[in-house]
Every structure is written in structure tokens, then in C-alpha cells.
Amino acid sequence: MELLGEYLPMLADAAINGRRPDAWELDAVRESGRRAAAQGVGARRAVDLYLSAAWRLWRQLPVVVRSSDPEKVRAAAEAVLRVLDDAVGVLVDGHQAERREMIRREESVRAEFVDDLLRGDADVSRMVERAQLFGIDLGKPHHVALVAPRDPGGGIDRAATALERAVVDRFGDREVLVAMKDGRVVVVVPSAATPAGAAARGTDVGVLLQQDLRRLRIPGRWRVAAGRAFPGVWGVPRSYEEAREALALADRLAVEDDVVHARDLLVYRVLGRDQAAIVDLIRDVLGPLEQVRGGAQVLLETLHAYFDAGDVATEAARRLHVSVRTVTYRLARVAQLTGHSVASPDQRFALQSAVLGARLLGWPVRPLPTDP
Structure with missing residues (x-):
């Protein structure tokens, strides 16, 4: 009954006196729509409440019960229906307006929580409590x-x-x-x-x-x-x-x-944390490859394919679309120029680390940083 407010007296006044509701009365109905949304009452349920209340009131109105004049009954019905139409319209408007504001508030709270969660809120206990509201157990x-x-x-x-x-x-x-x-x-x-x-x-x-x-x-x-x-x-x-x-x-x-x-x-990530060291490694280990006609790119790609293939020359050749003989020749050329062979575990590690660093820094397409 709280959501009906002054709605029933408005209907009775319309039936008896034919009066249309004032603006402030419709504003009160609109506010009832907002309260319904805030209380979790759906728009359909709120409208059903207003319609059923009008139906019950109509059966009790003196002008309907006592009058034998069909014209008076028709006029009363038209007046009630006009007020009912006005009231339901503003009721739904109020309900929708409150729902939109609730959604905006929820989105704002959610966005703020997501930002704090991903950034790492310094207030640990408060963060745990807020996370629980969203169904997240931060202990996991x-x-x-x-x-x-x-x-x-x-x-x-x-x-x-x-x-x-x-x-x-x-x-x-x-x-x-x-x-x-x-x-x-x-x-x-x-x-x-x-x-x-x-x-x-x-x-x-x-x-x-x-x-x-x-x-x-x-x-x-x-x-x-x-x-x-x-x-x-x-x-x-x-x-x-x-x-x-x-x-x-x-x-x-x-x-x-x-x-x-x-x-x-x-x-x-590890290589990128000490750029100065990786630049030195690339220069010392892979720098001699630039002596090759056309630059270091072909030999560097061969090394990368070979390491990605698990040190299997046949698979590296397939990925590069060249013969196995071409791959073994290029690896031998790398060893000749750099003094590092893929067959030696220590030298292979230095070669692969340098190749990964070169890929990270985009060398030799981009020049190495001069002041890391």
C-alpha cells in the first residue's frame, strides 16, 4: 500500500468530481515508481498493483454503486481511466528513471572496484570486503x-x-x-x-x-x-x-x-630487465654476423628456427623452406664467424640468449640502443 500513496484518492476524486490530477500529484506517483524500483519491485508488478487497486476501488465508488444513470457511470469511468492512464505513465517513467540511475551507480561502483582490484588497493582489508560483495574470494x-x-x-x-x-x-x-x-x-x-x-x-x-x-x-x-x-x-x-x-x-x-x-x-621479461647487458651480448656474440653479404638477418632467422625446432635441423629446414644442407651450412658459418657453435652446450646457451635478445630489440632491422 505504501507504493499507492495518494493514487486511490486521485481516482475517487476523478470519479466523483471529474477532476484531473495536479502536477504535484503526478510527481508523487512518479516518486512511487522510483521507490518501487529501489525496493526491487519490477515495473510489471507495480503496474499490476495500480490496475488491481483501480479495479477494487471502482466497485466501491458511490457513483457506481448508487447511480442508476448510465451517463453518470460512463462519465465517471472515463474520468477514472484518464487518471489511470496518467498515473501508470508517470509510474513507469519514475521506475525506468530510477533503474537507469541504479545501473549507472552499479556500473560506477563496479568500474571503481575493477580499477582498484587490478591496480592493487593498499587497503587490504577493505579490498577483501569489497571483493566479497562481487563474489570473489581473494584468498584463492x-x-x-x-x-x-x-x-x-x-x-x-x-x-x-x-x-x-x-x-x-x-x-x-x-x-x-x-x-x-x-x-x-x-x-x-x-x-x-x-x-x-x-x-x-x-x-x-x-x-x-x-x-x-x-x-x-x-x-x-x-x-x-x-x-x-x-x-x-x-x-x-x-x-x-x-x-x-x-x-x-x-x-x-x-x-x-x-x-x-x-x-x-x-x-x-628477464632479458628486458637488463637492456645494457643484453645489448653487450648481442654485439659480442652476434655482431660478427653483420660481415655476411646482405647482413645478419638470414643467419639470425636460421638460428631462431633451429632453436624453436628443438635443435633439429630437419624441422628447421622445413620451417625455413630450405634444404637440410643449407641449414647445416648456415650453422657452420655462424660458428666460424662468432666462435660459438650450437653443438657446444655453453656456446649454444649464449647463442640462444643473444638470439632471443635480438628478437626482443628488433635487431638487426632496428639498430641497437646506444645508451641503454
Whole structure:
């Protein structure tokens, strides 16, 4: 009855006196619509309440019960219907306005929480309490995966909406979070949420999200970067930073894979932390390759393919589309120029580290930094 307010007296006054409601009376009904939304009462239920109240009141009105004049009854009915139409209209308007404001407030609170969660709020106890409101137990290890468009103008909003439904269907509605940040979709799931048997099939969060993108036919190409799982309040921001760095490294290294993992790029993170040392290593180990006609690029690509192929010359030749003899000749030429042979474990390690560093810095296409 609280939501009816002065609605019933308005109907009675209309039936008896034919009066239309004043603006302030309709404002009161609009406010009732806002209260209904705030209390969790749906718009349909609120309208049903007003319609059923009008029906009950109509049967009790003196002008209906006592009058034998059909014209008076018709006039009363028209007046009541006019007020009913006005009241229901403003009731729904108020309800919708409050719902829009509630959604904006919820989105604002959610966005603030996501920012603080990914950044790592210094107030640990408060962060734990806020996370619980969103159904996240920060005591558990969590993965963070980032979904980024690889084509200009990727529909990030559509991807976020579709992925949120897919993530909830796949992992459940507890302990998961899907949001947008910096033009990417952020997906947070606990490490234990990976579906049963996924590890045995060689799948993980990054692969599963890429599968969902394809299954849902989200337009454009997308890259998914997955960080490792870490426990505690600082676990989520740490995994997020790993995923961000994995995306940046994948772009920098021109990786073609649509799924990249922070764990697979750890060596590049290590190399990148001491740029001065890696520049010296590239100059000392690979610098002599520039003596070759046409530059170091061909021999460097051969080394990279050989290491990626697990030191199997046949597989390296297949990847390079050359003969095995060509690969072995180039490796021998590298050993001759640099004094480092892939057949020697110590020298091979130095060669591979230098090759990885060269790839990270874009050498020899880009010159090495002169002042690291």
C-alpha cells in the first residue's frame, strides 16, 4: 500500500468530481515508481498493483454503486481511466528513471572496484570486503586474461557482453569477473575454475576464451593473453600485469599466435630487465654476423628456427623452406664467424640468449640502443 500513496484518492476524486490530477500529484506517483524500483519491485508488478487497486476501488465508488444513470457511470469511468492512464505513465517513467540511475551507480561502483582490484588497493582489508560483495574470494589464486582486438575497430563492447555470458556458462557465476578496461576485455577466474579434464586436454583459460570467441562468431581477430595464477589480494594485479606485458611483448615480437601466455614469455621479461647487458651480448656474440653479404638477418632467422625446432635441423629446414644442407651450412658459418657453435652446450646457451635478445630489440632491422 505504501507504493499507492495518494493514487486511490486521485481516482475517487476523478470519479466523483471529474477532476484531473495536479502536477504535484503526478510527481508523487512518479516518486512511487522510483521507490518501487529501489525496493526491487519490477515495473510489471507495480503496474499490476495500480490496475488491481483501480479495479477494487471502482466497485466501491458511490457513483457506481448508487447511480442508476448510465451517463453518470460512463462519465465517471472515463474520468477514472484518464487518471489511470496518467498515473501508470508517470509510474513507469519514475521506475525506468530510477533503474537507469541504479545501473549507472552499479556500473560506477563496479568500474571503481575493477580499477582498484587490478591496480592493487593498499587497503587490504577493505579490498577483501569489497571483493566479497562481487563474489570473489581473494584468498584463492586467480588468473587474469586480457582479450584485445587485433583488427582496428574491433567491437569490444559486443565481445565483452558475449564473453561475460560465456564465462558464466563455462565457469559458473561465482569467483568470476568480466569487465572492460583500456579497450580490452578483462576476465578474472580462479585457477580451480578450469573445467574438469581441461588440463589433460592441454587447454587453459586463454585457449578456452579464444574458443568462445570463435564459437560466438565475434567479428574480427582477437588475441588472448593469460597471466599465471597467484593467491591473495596482490595476486590479481600481478596476474593482470603479466597478461598486459604478454600482450605488449606479443606485439613487439610480432607473434602470430592468437593465444599467448605470460609463462612462455618469461625469458623475454628477464632479458628486458637488463637492456645494457643484453645489448653487450648481442654485439659480442652476434655482431660478427653483420660481415655476411646482405647482413645478419638470414643467419639470425636460421638460428631462431633451429632453436624453436628443438635443435633439429630437419624441422628447421622445413620451417625455413630450405634444404637440410643449407641449414647445416648456415650453422657452420655462424660458428666460424662468432666462435660459438650450437653443438657446444655453453656456446649454444649464449647463442640462444643473444638470439632471443635480438628478437626482443628488433635487431638487426632496428639498430641497437646506444645508451641503454
